[in-house]
Amino acid sequence: MSYENYAQRIAAIRTDRNLSDEQKRTLINQAAEQEYGSQAFNVGEFEQLLSRLEGSKMRQQRQKSVEGRRDIFAGGLAGMMSNF
Helix, strand or coil: CCHHHHHHHHHHHHHCCCCCHHHHHHHHHHHHHHHHCCCCCCHHHHHHHHHHHHHHHHHHHHHHHHHHHHHHHHHHHHHHHHHC
16 A cells, blocks of 8 residues: 555545544554554563563673673782782
């Protein structure tokens, strides 16, 4: 469906006096879904993605902490070796 056809369809729905406001909203939503695809929001999928992101951030922070400890240990060891 082209944008012009979509706009004409919406205009026709809005000016139709035989339809109730609820019927107009329903038909406009159906036309929008046909034109642009379903915009349904899946909360479960969002929660799953958010959980994966949080897990990834926690792993990154843990890895950063481990590397920081290694750097401290290596620096301390280098300092002790320089004393000999």
